[in-house]
Amino acid sequence: MALRWEAFLEQVQERGEYGTPQEAEQAARTVLALLGAHLVGEVRAELAARLPETFALILLNPLQATEPLSPQRFLRATAAWIEGATEQTATWDVSAVLSVVADATGEELTHRILLQLPPGYDLLFGRPQPT
Template identity: 40%
Template sequence: MTWHDLVRRIRAAGRYTTDGEAEDVLRAVLAALGGHVTGEERCELTALLPPEAGAVLAGSIPLTQPLTAPQFVEAVATALDTAPPSARWATGTVLTELAQTAGEELTGRILAQLPRGYALLFGRVELAPAA
């Protein structure tokens, strides 16, 4: 997959009007995600992405305290200078596409690194343990 292919996938999935808009969304979400995904999962995901996308992901400094899913969306909203509902759409679009690229096993390991609440952003169901 090339950078242009990935941008086109984001554009189509997110129904963005231009490649530039899709590219801005992709960069913002990858930069935010890069602070959360570490170790082997970060290396594996970076290797699956086009070099430009991998560089954005790998170029983020890992956070010492991960953001909750709502805080993550808010960080994307700030980066894009947009409202939270638009940022939620952007985040879900990019993370769902990344999950499709990564596959079930790697996506599961990435989600295991994140606080509860991220699964829906990746297009996955997050079941609560039985009480």
Template identity: 55%
Template structure:
């Protein structure tokens, strides 16, 4: 999928119902930056090449985090980066961006991304995450 950055931001703006393109772009950069620190391995590389060039840069310019965060902790970390955000608004922001990322990634890559991340990310990408009974 050859998507321009402006198209990515427009999709985020529509999904998140942001009043301006500037707001949608700011949220997109923050969420992709946060994701870039948590996603590793070939999945990070495969996702990066599917994103628009600017999104690829934002995702891959991040150093790997030392402590993986659960989905809820990830949302809290994003909330800390957005002035005036609450956990509820940050969850909205994260889901608005990651639902577009999920569309770009496609089913197989998204499955592998979710498998690589700690529990709690599937819903952020717009997917159900079924618990495995042991």
């Protein structure tokens, strides 16, 4: 069951402590566009099915990534796309969006998403994995 647009944005806005829904939306669009480039196949399709339609489309038509980005480079890329962002604020943006994504998708799918990503993303999703 997909989260409604308003509910998704409200959660991102709350976690990211954004002043406006527009700021939360920009963060969500950027992070999901970058995330989509890292996911393939069923995992990406299943995640899209659990997101509001606009965000699902962003995930399914991602920014092209030539290679999987490490968490650090993912944060830098996010900062580059969000006006006025720094690596510190991008960490906040990414964590706000990805933790809402993890809650929306549940543990099993989140685990499968993490398997497609380079090590270290578990912390960005707010799901630290035992090492």
